[in-house]
Amino acid sequence: MPLLAALVVIAGCNQYQKTPSGVAYSISGNSKQKIKQGQIFKYNIEYRIGPKDSVFNTTFGHVPGFMQFDTTRITPHSFLELVSKCGEGDNVSFSLSVDTLKKLGLLDYNPFFRKNDLIKGKMEILKVYKNEEEANADYKKELEKQQKLEAKQLKEYVAKKQLKTQELATGVLVSVAQAGDAMKADSGKTVRIYYKGYFPDGKIFDSNMGANAPNKDPLVFQIGSGGVIPGLESGLSLFGKGGKGTILIPAMQAYGITGQPPVIPPYSNLIFDVEVAEVSLQAPPAPAPLPMPQAQPGKR
Secondary structure: OOHHHHHHHHHHHHOOEEOOOOOEEEEEOOOOOEOOOOOEEEEEEEEEEOOOOEEEEEOOOOOOEEEEOOHHHOOOOOHHHHHHHOEOOOEEEEEEEHHHHHHOOOOOOOOOOOOOOEEEEEEEEEEEOOOHHHHHHHHHHHHHHHHHHHHHHHHHHHHHHOOOOEEOOOOOEEEEEEOOOOOEOOOOOEEEEEEEEEOOOOOEEEEOOOOOOOOOOOEEEEOOOOOOOHHHHHHHOOOEOOOEEEEEEOHHHOOOOOOEOOOEOOOOOEEEEEEEEEEEOOOOOOOOOOOOOOOOOOOO
């Protein structure tokens, strides 16, 4: 169905309106106080696309979004155009045109975002805060709820796989098959490791281990430098050279709320099988310097 016709059908069936940039929307709710400049609000949002309405991003069931409304930073053809029309308790349905987002330079056509497609969204305004302190306190509670959910999911996985694990203060679970040498991979040490990273459903997202690994070079980094996700660093602290095991990482100790699209979805718990090839006190080698451009004849 052409985009224009699709929007007409939506508008006719659901009494949708349009923003100046063409976002089709419908708001339900009885809020008397609309969100104003500078106010912080909590919201859930979800995006779907394709003939099967496949969800590709959602906060529902996870940590809601928290945002301070700034009318000077409203991105055209986005849900931000709708915020000032909403208040606490309101629910919004909206549609974004992939073609319009392409024209605005906000995305490119690809197998996921295709010409004439609509991105369908829904949003609910959960709360509008009186001040920043109130918002920060609620955000902390939401993070704690998410951490408990992730811990529950990982422990269910451990029980299903009948793994024996140790739980670290970070919430990371570690199954040690072989501890390795006495000098462990703790803060400041440089490690060389082989790994296989996968989701709880078994799908591999990265690996330098095994015959089918796209890259078989060891991963070299310094513990504590922030070169890898926090959960992997803390999990490696139980291993020395020659160590082998599995590190189960809750999402908030991995790529968290945003994920790492398109490979790691938001709120993804991750699992790593690891083999520690080396632990040393030496700093990792510096990256090779970029080649200097050669001088051209007649130029200074």
